[in-house]
Amino acid sequence: MPQPTGGTVRPDSSLYLRVWRWHFYAGLICLPVLALMAITGALYLYKDEIDDLVYAALLKVEPSKQPPLAASVLIERAAAAVPGTPVRFIGPKATGRSAQVGLRTAQGMVSVYLDPVDGRVLGQLRDDLKLMEIAKQLHSMTMAGPVANHGVEIVAGWAIVLVVSGVFLWWPRRRSGGVMSVRGRPTQRLWWRDLHAVIGSVAAVAILFLAVTGMPWSAFWGRQFGQLTNDWGVGLPGYLWGKPASTPPLTSVGDTPWTMSAAKLPASTASASASARRSPTFGIDAAVNRFAGLGIPAGASIGLPVGPTGVFTAMSMPDDVTRQRVVHLDRYSGEVLADVGYRDYGAVGKAVEWGISLHTGRQFGGLNQLVMLAGCLSIVLLAVSAVVMWWKRRPQGRLGAPPRRDGDRAAFGAVAVAAALGLLYPLLGASIVVVLVLDAAVPDHWRARFGL
Numbered sequence: 001m002p003q004p005t006g007g008t009v010r011p012d013s014s015l016y017l018r019v020w021r022w023h024f025y026a027g028l029i030c031l032p033v034l035a036l037m038a039i040t041g042a043l044y045l046y047k048d049e050i051d052d053l054v055y056a057a058l059l060k061v062e063p064s065k066q067p068p069l070a071a072s073v074l075i076e077r078a079a080a081a082v083p084g085t086p087v088r089f090i091g092p093k094a095t096g097r098s099a100q101v102g103l104r105t106a107q108g109m110v111s112v113y114l115d116p117v118d119g120r121v122l123g124q125l126r127d128d129l130k131l132m133e134i135a136k137q138l139h140s141m142t143m144a145g146p147v148a149n150h151g152v153e154i155v156a157g158w159a160i161v162l163v164v165s166g167v168f169l170w171w172p173r174r175r176s177g178g179v180m181s182v183r184g185r186p187t188q189r190l191w192w193r194d195l196h197a198v199i200g201s202v203a204a205v206a207i208l209f210l211a212v213t214g215m216p217w218s219a220f221w222g223r224q225f226g227q228l229t230n231d232w233g234v235g236l237p238g239y240l241w242g243k244p245a246s247t248p249p250l251t252s253v254g255d256t257p258w259t260m261s262a263a264k265l266p267a268s269t270a271s272a273s274a275s276a277r278r279s280p281t282f283g284i285d286a287a288v289n290r291f292a293g294l295g296i297p298a299g300a301s302i303g304l305p306v307g308p309t310g311v312f313t314a315m316s317m318p319d320d321v322t323r324q325r326v327v328h329l330d331r332y333s334g335e336v337l338a339d340v341g342y343r344d345y346g347a348v349g350k351a352v353e354w355g356i357s358l359h360t361g362r363q364f365g366g367l368n369q370l371v372m373l374a375g376c377l378s379i380v381l382l383a384v385s386a387v388v389m390w391w392k393r394r395p396q397g398r399l400g401a402p403p404r405r406d407g408d409r410a411a412f413g414a415v416a417v418a419a420a421l422g423l424l425y426p427l428l429g430a431s432i433v434v435v436l437v438l439d440a441a442v443p444d445h446w447r448a449r450f451g452l
Contacts (some may be wrong), residue, residue, distance in 0.1 A: 016169070017402055017403060020165075023166055024434060030155040031385070031387075038375075042372075046369065050168075051131070053249060058123050060099065061117070062115075064095070064117045069117065069118075071089050071284045072283060075304075078114060081222065082110055082112050084103030084105035088253070089101055089284060091298055098113045098116065098122055099113070111124065111126075113384055146219065152218065154427050157211075158431070163207055163208045169197070175327045181198070203375055207379060209355075209359070229352075234347050236340070249263070249264050250263045250264065253303035259345050270330055287302065293313045296314045305331040311328045311330065311337060313327070317363040319357075321362075322353055323342065325339070325340070325341040343345075358372070360372075
């Protein structure tokens with residue numbers, strides 16, 4: 001590490017070396033996964049643009065002045081083309097765009113795309129094989145199972161440790177080199193060290209923001225946090241769901257606002273007559289018109305009723321988070337069972353939804369995408385520069401971790417920060433304890449031999 005010209009914390013001090021050591025191991029634990037998350041996240045920022053490019057033949061049709069066919073007709077044609085149970089309808093969001101019908105089949109959910117004017121089937125895609133769905137599953141590691149999904153939460157926690165410790169190591173301490181300028185040449189370790197420090201200092205806020213705002217969707221912490229916010233009335237107030245609830249969760253309909261991810265679908269009128277159940281007068285065409293009259297924009301996803309107490313559900317997820325809205329209609333009468341939007345969320349729910357919208361690059365259009373893209377690219381560059389500078393400094397055949405000296409004791413401030421992060425994010429706290437135990441258990445002769 002470069003020597004500062006002064007300051008209270010020297011690069012050879014016990015505190016500096018200990019923080020450097022934790023920064024090194026934090027990077028070792030999370031940088032590979034963090035780089036994968038950054039790459040997949042960068043792709044997902046441009047989900048709509050990539051989909052329009054890759055699936056143009058399915059999503060785009062010849063513009064026509066003719067009105068689209070009724071939703072019921074399009075659903076019938078989709079079901080005729082792909083055997084299954086229709087559970088979702090998405091009308092064309094604009095002229096020149098296709099309609100989409102989602103069917104539950106033996107192979108899973110399948111989307112059938114149709115020309116909304118002539119009803120011609122354009123093609124089909126299994127939902128789990130869509131390019132951006134694969135990117136999303138890789139980003140959260142859900143395709144690798146619940147253990148990997150929980151591991152992503154741990155990685156996000158260690159990313160916070162990386163940022164905090166990295167800023168401490170970068171802090172100028174009355175030096176100029178490696179603070180906002182890069183010294184040396186690309187062949188030298190110093191150049192890579194300075195590049196790593198400068199990129200990290202500039203991108204620290206963006207990386208910290210990405211890590212923190214991604215936590216609400218995490219497997220353990222996100223679920224517990226969501227439950228607490230709802231219980232305390234600062235997420236989704238319980239009174240909004242005064243009607244009886246049906247069995248499936250709201251997430252069964254499709255992508256759901258985080259604040260409402262724990263909600264269940266309300267139930268259609270339990271007292272509806274048997275004859276009405278056999279011959280319901282309120283169908284999908286009436287539901288589409290009702291949703292339009294309520295101000296739901298064209299192209300919103302409409303969940304179709306499943307079972308006798310199922311409901312019609314319109315999910316409007318525009319780029320502007322303040323216009324989020326979910327509306328449920330009774331399948332027999334068309335009565336509005338619930339109409340929930342951003343306006344109804346509690347203070348924490350609103351804050352989280354804003355954070356997620358910024359995280360996914362949706363809230364402020366292209367500028368928002370570029371800022372988040374810069375954060376993602378910074379993570380990849382930090383991972384690459386970390387590997388290169390470690391490779392250049394490591395002794396042959398040794399890990400080359402920052403030295404651990406006998407008698408070193410962590411400063412109270414460092415312990416307090418680690419404890420606070422561990423309490424806030426329990427899986428991170430548990431992993432910190434595991435690392436401390438493993439570090440203490442390594443025999444001295446292993447440290448000497450392998451540079452641990």
